[in-house]
Amino acid sequence: MQILVSGSIAYDRIMSFPGSFSDHIIPEKIHMLNISLLVDGLDEKFGGTAGNIAYALSLFSEKPVILGTVGKDFDVYEQWLTKHGVALDGVKRIDSDFTAGAYITTDKSNNQITWFNLGAMKYSCDYDFSAVDTENTLAIVSPGNLDDMQNFPETYRQKGISFIFDPGQNIPAFSGEQLLGMIKGCKILVANDYELEMIMKSTEKTRAELMELCESIIVTLGEKGCLVVEKDGETAVPAAKASVVEDPTGAGDAFRAGLIKGLSLGKTLVESAHIGAVSAVYCVEKLGTQEHSYTEDEFWARYKSSFGEI
Structure with missing residues (x-):
């Protein structure tokens, strides 16, 4: 694929x-802010x-x-x-x-x-x-x-x-009408819980109404995992357990990669979200968004230990 x-x-x-x-910030002088900071x-x-x-x-x-x-x-x-x-x-x-x-x-x-x-x-x-x-x-x-x-x-x-x-952090750049036009016909709308609230507020649509425009919605919930919303119901998918949390930045992107991998393998949306959860946990264990790595054997072994056989 x-x-x-x-x-x-x-x-x-x-x-x-x-x-x-x-x-280094004087509140009463915030209107004329002029500071210089030395970083490490x-x-x-x-x-x-x-x-x-x-x-x-x-x-x-x-x-x-x-x-x-x-x-x-x-x-x-x-x-x-x-x-x-x-x-x-x-x-x-x-x-x-x-x-x-x-x-x-x-x-x-x-x-x-x-x-x-x-x-x-x-x-x-x-x-x-x-x-x-x-x-x-x-x-x-x-x-x-x-x-x-x-x-x-x-x-x-x-x-x-x-x-x-x-749409992520670019949600505020679009009108509600534009967002609806972009969501229409997508296989999955992916957003964290705050972003989904922003979309619903901007479009004046409920989650159920958004579901009429797309096949499914995945709501990511950080350390609580994600919620997979499909036409016939919703499924909570837990996060994979991290050995150490170094930096959550980029975990959402890693989750999306795992999700796509699962779909490319013909897995269900829920199974694909589990793959995304394992992909994401590798990322949070490293400082930086492209610092993690693994072999495919290592990945599937960790998947098995986290969620069992796929």
């Missing part, structure tokens, strides 16, 4: 501030929704195709993805701009200040779908370029390509 993964491709630049932000160092990690999902899929020996845009500084990231068998023929390079980047500073109280530079992500990837085997393709639309997020669902509907819609 061909897997198309659209979304962001970004560098995560993570900094640690040894103090507390609150010690900077770690650069590969990230972005499409990059994370595609990397996690590569651990299952899949060769997903990323649809997205990158900038003139993409070379190192390109080598990493190519090394892991990720297809980049759907990636468009914008030589006049930088690859999207998140600049994240965390203080000693775990407060965060994040700046996100869209960079090349401002541009649509303009992917040519003419050669896609529509009957043997599964796509996921994850947060990325706004035009692509809005246009790809319509393309997939027209071509009969099964797709997952995952």
Whole structure:
């Protein structure tokens, strides 16, 4: 099965501030804020929704195709993805701009200040779908370029390509009407519980009404696992047990990769969500969204110890 993964491709630049932000902010002067903070160092990690999902899929020996845009500084990231068998023929390079980047500073109280530079992500990837085997393709639309997020669902509907819609942090960028247009006809709407509330508020639709537009909904619940909502009922899927929790960032993307792997194997949605849960737990045990790894034998052994035979 061909897997198309659209979304962001970004560098995560993570900094640690040894103090507390609150010690450097004068509340009565917030209208003219001007501060400079010295950080302990900077770690650069590969990230972005499409990059994370595609990397996690590569651990299952899949060769997903990323649809997205990158900038003139993409070379190192390109080598990493190519090394892991990720297809980049759907990636468009914008030589006049930088690859999207998140600049994240965390203080000693775990407060965060994040700046996100869209960079090349401002541009649509303009992917040519003419050669896609529509009957043997599964796509996921994850947060990325706004035009692509809005246009790809319509393309997939027209071509009969099964797709997952995952609006994530870009929900506020769309009107309720636009969100309904993107959700319509998707195989799965995936969102965490807060995001689903945002979608329902923006669209003025209940969860039951949203179910009339899509085949199913998966509500992720962090350490509590997820809820799989189908036409004939709902099933709670627990999270897999972590040996240590280092960083939950990227766990949602890893979950989506496991979910897609399960669907590609012909598993039920609930079985696929269990696979997603195991994929996610590997991610939370490492600092960074693409730092975890495993062999397929190791993965299925852990799956068995977590949930039994599939």
